[in-house]
Amino acid sequence: MEEAFAYFNLCTSCNTCYITCPIYKVKKLQSFAPRSRITIAGLIAQNRIDINSSKRLVESIFSCVLCDMCHNVCPSGVDIPKTVKATRKYLVNQKLSPSGVNSIIESIKKYKNIFSLDNEDRLDWTEEVENIIKDKINKKTEIAFYVGCQQSFKGSLYMMPESMVKILDKARIDFTLLGGEEWCCGNPAFLVGDRSDEIKEIAKHNVEKMENLGVKKVIMTCPGCYKAWKFIYPELLGIKKLPFEIVHSTEFIFDLIKTNKIEIAQKYENILGYQDPCDLARISGIFEEPRDIIKSIPQVKIVELEDNRQKATCCGGGGLCKASYEPIASEIASNKIDEFVNAGVETLLTACPACYDNFASSMNDRKDIQLKDIHELIVKLLK
Amino acid sequence: MRISKEEIEKRLIEILGEDNVSTDPIDLISHGYVSKGLETYFKDLKFRATYFVTPRNKEDVIQIVKFCNKNKIPIIPRGAGTSTAGQVVPIEENTILMDFGKHMNKIKEINISEEYIIVEPGVPFIDIQKELSKFGYFFQAEPGSAFYCQIGGMVGNNASGATSHKYGTTGDYVNHLEIVLADGTMINVGHRNGIVKSVAGYDLVRLFVGSEGTLGIITEITLKIGKMPKNEKSMIISFKTLDDCWKCVKKIKEESENLNLELFEYADSMTLEGINANFKWLAKRGYKKIKVKKRDGTILLKLVGKDIDGQIELIKEIATNENFYDELPAIDIFEEPFDQVMLWEGRHNAGPSIARAMKPPQDPRMYIPLVLDLAVPPNKVINFIKIAKQLSKEFGILPITFGHFLDGNVHLIAAITINEETLKNARIFQQKLMDKIYNEFGGTITAEHGVGLWKQSQLVREYGETTMNIMKKIKDLFDPNHILNPCKMGVDKIPEIADLKGLGE
Ligand SMILES: Cc1cc2nc3c(=O)[nH]c(=O)nc-3n(C[C@H](O)[C@H](O)[C@H](O)COP(=O)(O)OP(=O)(O)OC[C@H]3O[C@@H](n4cnc5c(N)ncnc54)[C@H](O)[C@@H]3O)c2cc1C
Ligand code: SF4
Numbered sequence: 001m002e003e004a005f006a007y008f009n010l011c012t013s014c015n016t017c018y019i020t021c022p023i024y025k026v027k028k029l030q031s032f033a034p035r036s037r038i039t040i041a042g043l044i045a046q047n048r049i050d051i052n053s054s055k056r057l058v059e060s061i062f063s064c065v066l067c068d069m070c071h072n073v074c075p076s077g078v079d080i081p082k083t084v085k086a087t088r089k090y091l092v093n094q095k096l097s098p099s100g101v102n103s104i105i106e107s108i109k110k111y112k113n114i115f116s117l118d119n120e121d122r123l124d125w126t127e128e129v130e131n132i133i134k135d136k137i138n139k140k141t142e143i144a145f146y147v148g149c150q151q152s153f154k155g156s157l158y159m160m161p162e163s164m165v166k167i168l169d170k171a172r173i174d175f176t177l178l179g180g181e182e183w184c185c186g187n188p189a190f191l192v193g194d195r196s197d198e199i200k201e202i203a204k205h206n207v208e209k210m211e212n213l214g215v216k217k218v219i220m221t222c223p224g225c226y227k228a229w230k231f232i233y234p235e236l237l238g239i240k241k242l243p244f245e246i247v248h249s250t251e252f253i254f255d256l257i258k259t260n261k262i263e264i265a266q267k268y269e270n271i272l273g274y275q276d277p278c279d280l281a282r283i284s285g286i287f288e289e290p291r292d293i294i295k296s297i298p299q300v301k302i303v304e305l306e307d308n309r310q311k312a313t314c315c316g317g318g319g320l321c322k323a324s325y326e327p328i329a330s331e332i333a334s335n336k337i338d339e340f341v342n343a344g345v346e347t348l349l350t351a352c353p354a355c356y357d358n359f360a361s362s363m364n365d366r367k368d369i370q371l372k373d374i375h376e377l378i379v380k381l382l383k
Numbered sequence: 384m385r386i387s388k389e390e391i392e393k394r395l396i397e398i399l400g401e402d403n404v405s406t407d408p409i410d411l412i413s414h415g416y417v418s419k420g421l422e423t424y425f426k427d428l429k430f431r432a433t434y435f436v437t438p439r440n441k442e443d444v445i446q447i448v449k450f451c452n453k454n455k456i457p458i459i460p461r462g463a464g465t466s467t468a469g470q471v472v473p474i475e476e477n478t479i480l481m482d483f484g485k486h487m488n489k490i491k492e493i494n495i496s497e498e499y500i501i502v503e504p505g506v507p508f509i510d511i512q513k514e515l516s517k518f519g520y521f522f523q524a525e526p527g528s529a530f531y532c533q534i535g536g537m538v539g540n541n542a543s544g545a546t547s548h549k550y551g552t553t554g555d556y557v558n559h560l561e562i563v564l565a566d567g568t569m570i571n572v573g574h575r576n577g578i579v580k581s582v583a584g585y586d587l588v589r590l591f592v593g594s595e596g597t598l599g600i601i602t603e604i605t606l607k608i609g610k611m612p613k614n615e616k617s618m619i620i621s622f623k624t625l626d627d628c629w630k631c632v633k634k635i636k637e638e639s640e641n642l643n644l645e646l647f648e649y650a651d652s653m654t655l656e657g658i659n660a661n662f663k664w665l666a667k668r669g670y671k672k673i674k675v676k677k678r679d680g681t682i683l684l685k686l687v688g689k690d691i692d693g694q695i696e697l698i699k700e701i702a703t704n705e706n707f708y709d710e711l712p713a714i715d716i717f718e719e720p721f722d723q724v725m726l727w728e729g730r731h732n733a734g735p736s737i738a739r740a741m742k743p744p745q746d747p748r749m750y751i752p753l754v755l756d757l758a759v760p761p762n763k764v765i766n767f768i769k770i771a772k773q774l775s776k777e778f779g780i781l782p783i784t785f786g787h788f789l790d791g792n793v794h795l796i797a798a799i800t801i802n803e804e805t806l807k808n809a810r811i812f813q814q815k816l817m818d819k820i821y822n823e824f825g826g827t828i829t830a831e832h833g834v835g836l837w838k839q840s841q842l843v844r845e846y847g848e849t850t851m852n853i854m855k856k857i858k859d860l861f862d863p864n865h866i867l868n869p870c871k872m873g874v875d876k877i878p879e880i881a882d883l884k885g886l887g888e
């Protein structure tokens with residue numbers, strides 16, 4: 001909590017941050033504003049609050065979607081998300097974290113995935129693409145596709161990895177999958193400040209597996225995994241650089257389009273809108289590649305929200321908020337869907353399993369807008 | 384017999400329902416803000432309210448106020464809690480914090496032909512500007528905190544800021560207020576429409592505007608609105624010295640009939656370092672890179688309206704007159720709308736940005752609240768800045784200054800890390816500076832941020848006993864039991880902590 005306290009001291013209480021916070025926007029209470037989260041951290045660090053006396057304390061800290069918006073706008077340079085993570089860690093240790101969060105972290109440690117499922121079932125999504133991947137599991141080659149827990153296990157997200165391997169196949173790119181040897185990237189643990197040896201072991205396992213296969217480049221469709229591997233792993237493992245490159249699928253696919261390895265030949269009539277995933281956009285700085293892919297669709301119509309790119313607001317699906325506060329996550333998603341509809345968007349494109357999943361659960365048979373994963377759309381429009 | 388805490392809670396829940404009443408410590412702390420530094424230092428001073436409520440409508444407000452008046456329970460109405468003078472800091476036992484952001488946050492009517500807007504107090508100011516911009520309109524008076532404060536708080540503080548030399552203050556645009564008085568009576572003051580002039584009777588609107596929640600609770604506001612200026616360009620003129628800068632300012636003022644200046648801001652090098660530090664961070668985050676020169680005599684201007692290029696040329700001519708200055712300035716012009724937005728957001732955030740440019744503190748830090756928002760007659764502002772900087776240095780305080788040159792308002796960020804020694808120094812320093820303000824400059828303790836908790840002990844120096852007694856009578860008339868935001872504004876008992884009393888000699 002020491003670092004948290006340093007940020008508490010740095011915070012000038014100006015409250016610039018509250019108006020940007022998606023949780024404040026739905027709860028409309030300052031207790032859910034970033035400034036309060038910093039204050040909570042400070043009070044705990046100074047031993048000035050009985051943590052058992054406040055329900056709100058836990059709610060405020062664990063509802064944060066870690067979208068980093070407040071960190072962007074804070075004029076004083078307070079890293080609120082970092083402080084939230086440190087505070088979560090403390091609350092986990094004090095056994096005050098919500099059960100939804102605890103079970104995810106326990107599952108990662110025990111089952112190496114977030115769903116407490118048998119890790120051997122990681123390839124259940126491949127049924128439709130059996131012929132493409134049959135000789136690819138743990139194959140020695142230069143390019144790997146790291147799938148991630150959500151897409152490996154959640155039936156409603158299978159189309160993401162399916163589409164990705166179809167694209168790779170179309171571009172005649174050899175690749176490997178780790179299958180049952182793929183372990184959770186550990187990101188949910190990082191979201192509660194858990195960098196314990198158990199999590200380090202998981203990261204080490206993943207990196208070693210890739211290394212053993214001689215991989216030079218790992219593709220990820222999940223921005224959370226991408227952020228974990230690219231930015232957290234080196235720090236966690238105490239190395240300067242990973243021995244291979246980490247790329248997000250949108251970077252990789254745009255490169256395929258640029259180098260004419262694939263071609264988007266068909267038109268798409270609907271007006272498109274794109275949701276910037278926080279982990280990919282604001283946090284990792286990838287704004288243009290997904291847009292460049294979309295712009296490669298012949299005669300495409302794309303509409304931007306007023307708040308886009310750096311200012312794009314979270315879908316509500318991040319930061320483990322949904323694990324404990326589902327209604328908050330859904331309300332953020334439905335407001336965001338309304339925003340797209342009001343801007344004239346007919347098909348909302350996502351490039352993140354968490355965004356897709358959270359939007360999907362708030363679509364409620366809406367007729368005014370469709371939801372599509374960017375990989376799925378591209379596969380359909382390829383030559 | 385005094386009513387028990389449990390009975391109060393029970394009654395509040397009866398009126399508002401469980402969802403709108405809280406005693407959770409985090410709700411109480413989050414909505415009753417004091418400077419972090421001071422909170423940390425004065426650990427035994429609680430600054431805690433006992434209840435937090437979110438009324439759904441004015442009927443709720445009336446019922447709560449009636450109950451509180453009968454039982455002498457203090458209420459603090461609040462907006463976003465961005466006040467810098469401790470306006471919404473709870474002092475008294477059993478205080479209820481009343482927040483409007485949750486429910487009473489609607490824009491009720493926009494009337495473009497009559498040029499007015501009717502809003503509830505909890506609407507974020509930025510939402511008003513966004514809605515109005517769809518019609519090419521805007522609300523003219525805006526504080527530095529415009530991006531995040533709420534309209535109820537702006538009216539409560541009579542907020543103003545960088546555009547005020549041109550457009551005036553929030554109060555200049557309030558046509559009507561619906562107010563719940565301390566006994567639960569609802570009154571309407573002013574005209575609930577776009578009327579432009581009226582001298583009918585005492586100006587009660589003006590009395591309530593800026594009353595910082597001490598006279599009544601505002602439940603609805605009618606504001607006059609104006610057309611947004613069509614063109615704008617911004618420029619920064621950076622002189623090495625304050626003296627050269629001031630020469631230039633005087634010349635620009637002489638030409639004011641040929642210029643349409645919306646913003647005319649001064650900043651010293653440390654302020655600009657803060658602004659730059661923030662720009663640097665944003666560039667790291669993928670925003671376009673912007674940098675301003677770090678010089679002590681810098682002015683930032685925004686010109687609007689017709690013949691902008693002609694106006695810019697005129698200013699350039701003034702600023703580059705070789706015979707006039709010791710050294711010519713650097714001049715940067717900002718034309719792109721995006722760059723201008725960045726520049727002015729950067730300037731608005733100057734105060735908190737300074738924290739980014741300074742070394743992260745080991746101990747809690749604060750900006751001495753008493754000297755944050757001083758003003759002197761505009762022609763004396765240069766002397767005042769020099770004296771303030773000199774005096775700060777004598778007390779080992781790093782002085783950072785920026786502000787509004789055309790209305791003599793200087794924000795002096797006297798940043799200290801809090802410990803016994805620095806607090807003692809701070810107290811002597813602020814007294815000495817206030818002596819200068821009152822004895823040498825005929826100035827004011829607060830040009831725009833308000834009196835709140837921290838500045839109230841100075842009001843008697845500013846106006847004298849007789850005038851303060853009239854203010855106290857006004858308070859007694861509207862709020863005889865002193866339940867509305869008690870211990871603020873110098874019209875009530877003044878707590879020891881205000882004015883940092885009890886510290887130093
Ligand atoms: C970085 C920064 C820059 C700032 N720059 C400026 C500036 O340039 N100019 C300026 O004037 N101020 C400035 N301020 C101070 C403050 O932000 C503004 O005065 C702002 O308008 C206050 O709005 P709020 O919603 O935060 O109100 P709050 O702080 O919540 O409340 C302000 C006052 O209004 C009263 N109030 C709120 N709602 C009601 C109601 N419904 N009925 C009756 N009373 C009510 C409160 O009791 C309180 O006394 C700045 C603050 C910061 C942090
Ligand atoms: S914007 Fe930064 S300094 Fe201001 S209240 Fe939020 S965290 Fe604190």
Ligand code: SF4
Nearest residue numbers: 021064065067068070
């Ligand atoms: S990271 Fe996002 S959700 Fe969390 S406090 Fe900041 S703005 Fe709010």
